[in-house]
Amino acid sequence: MEYFLELSSSGLVRGSIYALIALGYTMVYGIIQLINFAHGEIYMIGAFVALIVSGVLTIYGFSGVSILILAALIAAIYAAAYGYTLEKIAYRPLRNAPRLSPLISAIGMSLFLQNYVLLAQTPDFLRFPALIPDFEFMEPIAHIMGSAELVILVTSAISMVGLTVLIKYTRIGKAMRATQQDMVMARLVGVNVDNVISVTFIIGSVLAAIGGVLVGSYIGQINFYIGFMAGVKAFTAAVLGGIGNVPGAVLGALVLGLTEAYAAGYISSAYEDVFAFGVLVLILILRPSGLLGKAVKQKV
């Protein structure tokens, strides 16, 4: 039972990280039907910026929570800037191209960004400082859920609520929903679609960066390649929940995180990826529109 709870808690943590990344995929897909393959790299860059900022701040004598907040903030700003630039360079010129073109462009961008970080920094793993303090009140259940894990769960939950509010109640959120429903119509009624798309990329990137900072300080090390697998997993989660569907992405991410944790705990950690993809394939075959997605028939 204890073991089960432990696995569940680590599954949920994993799931929340996937969710933070998956939201970016799902929002972008919802609006321009593109798998932003490079989204995982934005997450990785977020983690790197946080690592560099916290490294510099530590050396210059800052301490504790102030580092965490500054690092996360700067990481978020940079991720947003990268996301914005990425869209402008690699996807905007291909808005009306055949479907395969922006996807290949995205794969290219993913390769580019990975190797950019590799060359600019290092191919090796870097030690990420433990930015999240240990809370005393967590002591009694620390063997099931540590402080870092709690912070991850809470931060993700807050981010997701924030996103929901943003989409539901703000002006830009409404514009996003309108664009998602029908880009041509949205443009006709005066929505600046280009801006909406940029904002979508920015929001997605910020969420991914938050994920990056959390993972970095939770796992304790990062390298240029972490974005790739995380990205693939997060995308899997988004598809699982029904791509384009925001609550679906969160649900899919949690299901995926738990599946992996249980598979790793009860079967073998070597095969956890196999299980993750196994679940994806099963879902796509049995329910191609995902857990919460609506089945749509293509108009002919």
Place this chain on the structure above:
Amino acid sequence: MVDNIKRSLLVALWFVFLTFPLMVVKVNTLKSIVEWRWMNMLWVAIGAFALSLVWRWAMARRQLKSKKAEQGEDESVKAGFATRLMEDPKLYKPALIVIALATIVFPLVVDIYQTNIMVLALIFVVLGLGLNVTVGLAGLLDLGYVAFFAVGAYTYGVLNSFYGLGFWTCLPIGGLMGALFGIALGFPILRLRGDYLAIVTLGFGSIAKIVIENWEEVFNGAKGIAGIPRPGFFGAEMNITSATTYTYYLMILMVVFAIFITNRLKDSRIGRAWMALREDEIACVAMGVDMAKTKLGAYAFGAFWAGLAGVIFAARNTYINPNSFTFMESALVLSIVVMGGMGSIIGVIIAALVLILMPEYLRAFSEYRMLMFGAVMVLMMIFRPEGLIANVRRKYTGRKVTTEDANA
């Protein structure tokens, strides 16, 4: 022009900001040292400025081109040099002879090291030609193509180490195993849309690697399989040099074979169905094409070549381990197809040779290789989606011939 310069300056500034933490700062958390690399900032600024100018110019040209196309000013009139070369027998026949001669004497004038690299490049030519069918002709994006390559290589490795089967027995088996896996993996994902296909095939690719890594009893795990024999020639004893030369000629034969076969398929009932499927799946099926059969055919055919190439790869290296079959290899083959011009055979060959040989000979380049691949993939999609050499559609001249036939 002034406006362009102003804007490019702004872009340069933006990129200086963007790359600042990663390019300039480097922290060593263990030793608590920060390294400030201010020179990088200068390079970024200059580079971004120059690239931005080029980008602007290229974008303006691109816009002009699409406007022209809209106004019906046909571009195909002034066909590119490459296209002309391929269409005029007076030009391409001598070129072909020169290439053939160069190909034949190549291993005799260079050393074994060069020959060996060339063999690797030719293996990627075959991989490119195979994936070109799946992606370029049939439009099925496959990001796990390397899995079939691994199937071929491990078919030979395993059959040889367990049962002592030789290269020539394993070659067809490897190809068929590739095709078989192509069908097996293709089957569950037939109905998926292009972008889902991408992620699922990527998943299959990683699964293949994980299984190889962890199934010690059969694949010997991460240690890999060593001592795989080179291709044999009626049991003749060969030293490394002659074995390599022999493998080279084998590969040449295989490339010629692959070109011949893909060419025939392209201009056939099957090839046309593949293209139609790529162009518009719904219309294609509504015109009576069986989607499942056609797609599986494309998967199997593409995977078949990967299987064959895998066997040769194992024989060339005499040693295989899971690290040769990562997503990077899949991405590499995909960039070969994209750069070559989807569906174009000659384009794929040139792209494969360039992408494999360049990093081998320009060591400095090899570090930046993946970075450049990435950039090239993006730029190609934006500025030259048809690839280096666009696929030329065949013209059928059946009408006059057939009226004569009818009279006869």
Place this chain on the structure above:
Amino acid sequence: MPETNNTLLEVKNLTMDFGGLRAVDAVSLSVSAGEIVALIGPNGAGKTTFFNCVTGIYKPTKGDVLVHPPEKKSQKINGFKSNRVTTIGMARTFQNIRLFQNMTVLENVMIGRHCRTTTNIVGAILRGKKTKRQERETVERSYELLEKVGLVDDADEFAKNLPYGAQRRLEIARAMATDPFLLLLDEPAAGMNPQETKDLDELIVRIRDTEKIAILLIEHDMKLVMNISDRIYVMEYGKEIAQGAPMDIRNNPKVIEAYLGEETDA
């Protein structure tokens, strides 16, 4: 409509739902050999959806689609994939033109021959006698069809470079290449100028008369519809509101009401 022994297509109570929306509601329709039948109705009435159900693009929620191919067994085909429907002998065109843009005009038509030829991968590689013969016949027949729709001179052009009206005719040629006994045309005159429409009018009648292919067409151009159809069905909001000879339809008060306010279209 009593079933005669040369009925080709017989649709009974066809219904199609999209989530909560009933796009087609218990529509029955039949087409006999040698007929030109029109299906009309305001935009959004469900005509295209009806076509999609009949040709296997969508699986109808309820109802039956029966075909009686000449000299072959009758079959119930609801739920069949569209390639099977086409192979049985019903071919269609699309309202939003769906050509293979980056293939030549001739190749587009050649795709239509796919289901009437048999070369497989191995055959295509070996290119034996039979393959060569089939290939020659395919080219020959495709040129013939291009001749009929007046596109021979554009045979080597990419489909995307054709003007609009020519693209519509190419779709017809492509569908005819599948040797259908019934041709379903979805708004073939949409976007055509009066001269092109007139030519189309003649083309459709010619197809019926010389090729012996029956025709079911959706069309907004009333002049064309009234000119060439033997019978007309009218749909509105998914329901069939009238059917009969052109004269009767023209004077049917329900139809007039349905089209009120769409005067320009009608």
